[in-house]
Amino acid sequence: MRSPLPSPEIVAASDAIKALRVSESRYRRLFETAQDGILLLNADTAQIEDVNPYLIDMLGYSHAEFLGKKIWEVGPFKDIALSKEMFARLQSTGYVSYEDLPLRTKTGALIAVEFVSNTYDCEGIRVIQCNIRDITLRKRAERQLTESEAHLHQLSIFLQTAREEDRAHFARELHDELGQNLAALRIDFNALSSSLTTMDPAITARLAAIDQVINSTVDAMRLMCEELRPGMLDDLGFEAAISSYAKNFTRQFGVPCDLLLDSEDYGLDKLLATSIFRIVQESLTNVARHARASHAMVALQDRGGDLLLSIADDGCGMSAELTGERKTYGMLGMRERVRMLGGRISIDSAPGRGTHIEVSIPRSELAIP
Ligand SMILES: Nc1ncnc2c1ncn2[C@@H]1O[C@H](COP(=O)(O)OP(=O)(O)O)[C@@H](O)[C@H]1O
Numbered sequence: 348m349r350s351p352l353p354s355p356e357i358v359a360a361s362d363a364i365k366a367l368r369v370s371e372s373r374y375r376r377l378f379e380t381a382q383d384g385i386l387l388l389n390a391d392t393a394q395i396e397d398v399n400p401y402l403i404d405m406l407g408y409s410h411a412e413f414l415g416k417k418i419w420e421v422g423p424f425k426d427i428a429l430s431k432e433m434f435a436r437l438q439s440t441g442y443v444s445y446e447d448l449p450l451r452t453k454t455g456a457l458i459a460v461e462f463v464s465n466t467y468d469c470e471g472i473r474v475i476q477c478n479i480r481d482i483t484l485r486k487r488a489e490r491q492l493t494e495s496e497a498h499l500h501q502l503s504i505f506l507q508t509a510r511e512e513d514r515a516h517f518a519r520e521l522h523d524e525l526g527q528n529l530a531a532l533r534i535d536f537n538a539l540s541s542s543l544t545t546m547d548p549a550i551t552a553r554l555a556a557i558d559q560v561i562n563s564t565v566d567a568m569r570l571m572c573e574e575l576r577p578g579m580l581d582d583l584g585f586e587a588a589i590s591s592y593a594k595n596f597t598r599q600f601g602v603p604c605d606l607l608l609d610s611e612d613y614g615l616d617k618l619l620a621t622s623i624f625r626i627v628q629e630s631l632t633n634v635a636r637h638a639r640a641s642h643a644m645v646a647l648q649d650r651g652g653d654l655l656l657s658i659a660d661d662g663c664g665m666s667a668e669l670t671g672e673r674k675t676y677g678m679l680g681m682r683e684r685v686r687m688l689g690g691r692i693s694i695d696s697a698p699g700r701g702t703h704i705e706v707s708i709p710r711s712e713l714a715i716p
């Protein structure tokens with residue numbers, strides 16, 4: 348006798364069961380191979396419903412040690428429930444997220460995890476799904492990055508200070524050695540030329556030319572010394588040095604530069620005075636070299652806690668690519684100086700709109716050791 352064909356209802360039910368099995372197997376596989384810890388809790392009883400292999404490995408407990416326990420009965424999560432308040436939050440809001448939460452493994456070691464949970468309804472049972480990511484490596488990398496940034500910062504302070512000392516040293520050497528020799532040369536030359544009785548116009552012209560070369564060498568040397576270490580900064584102070592620099596700038600490049608100082612004496616120490624002077628020097632040199640400006644302005648405001656320095660020109664401006672963090676050494680040097688002083692710098696510029704650099708430096712936060 349042939350067995351009767353299954354009824355359409357039975358076929359449909361059997362297909363549904365098969366589809367369910369396929370779905371169950373697919374999602375179980377996702378659960379079991381996930382590269383994050385997953386913990387499923389009953390939202391009403393706080394009991395652990397399931398834990399994936401990744402979390403078991405991470406925490407060193409067996410599957411059986413987790414199942415059926417209330418979350419705060421299992422070692423790693425004591426802190427969470429210590430946070431009963433956190434669990435209450437889980438239950439009520441259905442969502443909590445911790446960027447950095449410590450969990451204890453079975454061996455007692457603490458590991459840092461990122462913890463995100465969501466609540467959903469599963470056939471009438473409210474389930475809390477917690478996704479747990481081990482962030483030990485990320486935190487180590489972040490710590491190393493912070494340490495290496497701090498080292499670089501120290502190095503940059505050291506280099507800036509050493510550079511400034513070298514420049515001052517070199518300016519002194521140049522002035523003392525070369526300056527002495529040039530002075531001696533000039534005295535000898537003057538003595539020699541006045542003792543000459545010749546009226547030969549060719550020789551007189553040669554002597555005048557030599558005199559001219561000596562004078563321009565002395566001037567060039569002075570300029571170099573000033574550029575290396577403005578003597579005025581040490582001798583007459585910041586205010587006189589910056590005024591003289593702005594006047595020289597106008598004279599040398601034919602671009603009027605307004606200097607607006609809201610104090611006659613800012614009481615700057617050597618580091619601040621040198622730094623602000625160097626920032627102005629670099630900015631105005633850029634105006635002369637790149638801006639094709641018809642006007643420049645430098646303003647310094649004493650705002651009690653901090654100093655606000657503005658340097659502006661009405662020249663050709665520059666693209667965002669240049670105002671950003673790109674490594675062009677003049678502006679990078681300026682940024683470094685400002686960072687070393689714990690200040691902020693903003694460069695506002697666009698093609699055809701001129702350039703405005705604004706620097707604020709706190710008086711009290713000098714990062715020099
Ligand atoms: N005031 C300015 N106006 C127009 N362009 C500028 C100005 N300042 C800087 N730039 C542009 O930014 C670039 C980078 O400047 P900087 O870092 O000082 O390097 P450098 O002066 O050695 O070229 C310059 O080459 C120039 O193109």
Ligand SMILES: [Mg+2]
Nearest residue numbers: 632633677678
């Ligand atoms: Mg430059």
